[in-house]
Amino acid sequence: MRYISTRGKAPVLTFEQAMLTGLARDGGLYLPESIPTLDHDAIRAMRGASYEDVAFTVMRPFIGDTFTDAEFREIIAKAYEGFGHDARAPLVQLGANHYLLELFHGPTLAFKDFAMQMIGQMFQAALKRSGERVTIVGATSGDTGSAAIEAFRGLDAVDVFILFPQGRVSDVQRRQMTTPSEDNVHALAIEGDFDTCQSAVKDMFNDFDFRDGVRLAGINSINWARVLAQVVYYFTSAVSLGAPDREINFTVPTGNFGDIFAGYIAKQMGLPIGELVIATNQNDILHRTLETGAYTTDGVKPSISPSMDIQVSSNFERALFYAYGQDGAAVSDQMDELKASGEFKVSQGAYEALKETYASGRVSEEETSAMITRANATMGELLCPHSAVGVKVAMDHLGTTPMVTLATAHPAKFPAAVEAASGHHPELPDRMSDLFEREERMTELPNDIEKIKALIRERINA
């Protein structure tokens, strides 16, 4: 299996290289040259199988000879052993034809753990074999950072630097990043929003002296391995509802577009997914793009679903690549336009392709709170605000096809918004009950790329 860049001008890589490389050297994102498919018998055989077995079947065709079957099975087993639910991603019924996929039973209580625990194990195995050391730099609006720190803390061959927007993540999210005491963990509070942090990370990847000097690696969903691991739960949930003999729809709370793009990959692999519905909060750039064909940034507005406070949605580039018929030059032009002017207009053909693949909806702050209240009162579910955004949009798209809404985080990560809407204080699991007593350690930095790079160099003695 070979991996190509969405902008068509970077070296073609193996799975291992793509995983350790992160952003392509032409600024694009890596994708498999072709998407392997699973026939209906193979999908049917997933019924009753463990999450780990389905993970092996779904991911194996993408990893080439990076790991042997035995190594890969061991990686998967280790990745999911710390999850707090035997099913890993349990499905609960919310109402007629509506199901909630709980993706918050991992170590840091958000869906990011599904992929981050996998890539933590895969990095460790690959780096042990090569004897290399890497510097991971990631941007977070709260959940990716905590999941990455949990997955990489204490590992010998890795330093992990996480840039988060100061004052724009919840207290639980911040403490998950700032309380680990391992020397290889560095939480950096940056002046700005998530887009500021993500743009700094991309700038570091595009500075080849820095990139090669520190041996930079990425764990955001720019890393294909992150997206791949998220494909698995589309299969487990759809199969438990009758796929491949029945079509299933999905609604996905969306920010950086990694999670819903994993659904697109599942569909291309042969899973009969009907609608893939993008659910956005008031940072609704993706919904507007689907409505108008124009991708226009207009500043991040802080919301009660802060992990989705994103305007420059990284993986949308991957969606564009397919919408443009895998034309890297066209994608490259659009991305240049975005960088220069903060907007671009999708061509008519690509727009039609996007509309054929995705539906969308936007949820206001008031509607998010009202959905938390309603789900608690009438569905027996205490939703986090991101999941509430998803459930609200899904309800507007319910029909005769079963709908699965992805519940992307545990309500206890966002207690203020959840308590205000439901009257219930969501408790953290016992293993985290002392989170607010632990000592915090972070470095505050202005939005100044040179200062951020200097700090990273200094910390790793590069």
Ligand SMILES: Cc1ncc(COP(=O)(O)O)c(C=O)c1O
């Ligand atoms: C809790 C939560 N829900 C939804 C999202 C959106 O996911 P994606 O960025 O993959 O679109 C994120 C982060 O991005 C998140 O942390």
Ligand SMILES: N[C@@H](CCOP(=O)(O)O)C(=O)O
């Ligand atoms: N919501 C995310 C934003 C980064 O997304 P990623 O999937 O690209 O890592 C977060 O919580 O950090």
